[in-house]
Amino acid sequence: MNQYPMTVHGADALRDELHHLKTVKRPQIVEAIAEAREHGDLKENAEYHAAREQQGFCEGRIQDIEGKLSNAQIIDVSKLPNTGKVIFGVTVTLLNIDTDEEVKYQIVGDDESDIKNNRISINSPIARGLIGKEVDSEIEIKTPGGIVEYEIIAVEHI
Known part of the structure; x- marks a missing residue:
């Protein structure tokens, strides 16, 4: 497994973004999906599909950041x-x-x-x-x- 050099500032910035994605963005998307579901037929529901797409991007970024942090060699x-x-x-x-x-x-x-x-x-x-x-x-x-x-x-x- 390769380790990637990262400064303390860089690691902190990634941790902050990860925290924001998990505590703010993820709940907002879940709420948007629930709201869109209430509008009925999911096949024709643009809000639902947009929210699901956003959810995919958000979860992908969370995995990306977690992977980077787990392979980071933080150098102060x-x-x-x-x-x-x-x-x-x-x-x-x-x-x-x-x-x-x-x-x-x-x-x-x-x-x-x-x-x-x-x-x-x-x-x-x-x-x-x-x-x-x-x-x-x-x-x-x-x-x-x-x-x-x-x-x-x-x-x-x-």
């Missing part, structure tokens, strides 16, 4: 010593050598990645190029626009 990087090396969960500040622009990324699990919030998947090309490197290292990352050179200027365990 704030409890690990900062050696200046890039590992899963760290926040890395990079300097684009050509443009002098700084960018900051946190390396997270696949389900947690969110480029708008600068959280990149451990399996992304940038993260793969960074893992194992150290502060002050220069790295080359292949991007769709060509090779970009970065210098690692900070590694934070936050």
Whole structure:
């Protein structure tokens, strides 16, 4: 059985979603099905079929989250010593050598990645190029626009 790395924040977010699905969404759907049943003939009943479809999505998502959490290897990087090396969960500040622009990324699990919030998947090309490197290292990352050179200027365990 494969274990998937996940940050504490990512695991908490999944637990919150699971709790909401089980305590709020699931009862709402059950109620909607019961209400739709009262409207008579189920073959012609669009509300009933829509509620049943929603129930299928909800139950599928519950199983998906439970599976992810049971296979998660939750890593709290704030409890690990900062050696200046890039590992899963760290926040890395990079300097684009050509443009002098700084960018900051946190390396997270696949389900947690969110480029708008600068959280990149451990399996992304940038993260793969960074893992194992150290502060002050220069790295080359292949991007769709060509090779970009970065210098690692900070590694934070936050």
